[in-house]
Amino acid sequence: MPGTHESGAGAAAEFEQGVLAALEKIRPxxxxxxxxxxxxxxxGRDAHVRLTGACHGCPSAALxxxxxxxxxxxxxxxxxxxxxxxxxxxxxxWRFDPLDAP
Numbered sequence: 001m002p003g004t005h006e007s008g009a010g011a012a013a014e015f016e017q018g019v020l021a022a023l024e025k026i027r028p029x030x031x032x033x034x035x036x037x038x039x040x041x042x043x044g045r046d047a048h049v050r051l052t053g054a055c056h057g058c059p060s061a062a063l064x065x066x067x068x069x070x071x072x073x074x075x076x077x078x079x080x081x082x083x084x085x086x087x088x089x090x091x092x093x094w095r096f097d098p099l100d101a102p
Contacts (some may be wrong), residue, residue: 015077016042022076023049026069030055037069045081047073056087 019042030036035055042047049069051061051079058064062085 012042015045015079018077018081019047019073022073023069025076026072029068030064040086044085045079047080047082048084048086050086061085061087 020039023037027037028065031049031053033051035051035058037054037055038050039071041048042048049065050056051058051065055061060099065083065085073080073083
């Protein structure tokens with residue numbers, strides 16, 4: 001069914017545009033604290049992002065993503081899944097996520 005693939009691709013593009021529009025709404029709050037957010041990709045219903053500026057490496061970054069950005073995206077974008085932080089590891093070969101700490 002040739003039309004099915006095209007409509008699926010169109011729906012995915014529309015979903016990604018919704019995520020981008022929602023991030024634009026929340027971006028000024030991050031920029032007010034000297035940070036920013038970059039959308040790297042949308043996989044299924046999840047957004048892979050990177051925090052930059054003062055947000056990169058901030059001890060509150062995980063909380064900002066989960067309680068702030070993710071909750072906002074779930075309100076703004078129907079069917080949104082979760083925010084995944086694809087922060088660079090700065091060459092150390094590992095990433096620290098305070099939410100995973102014991």
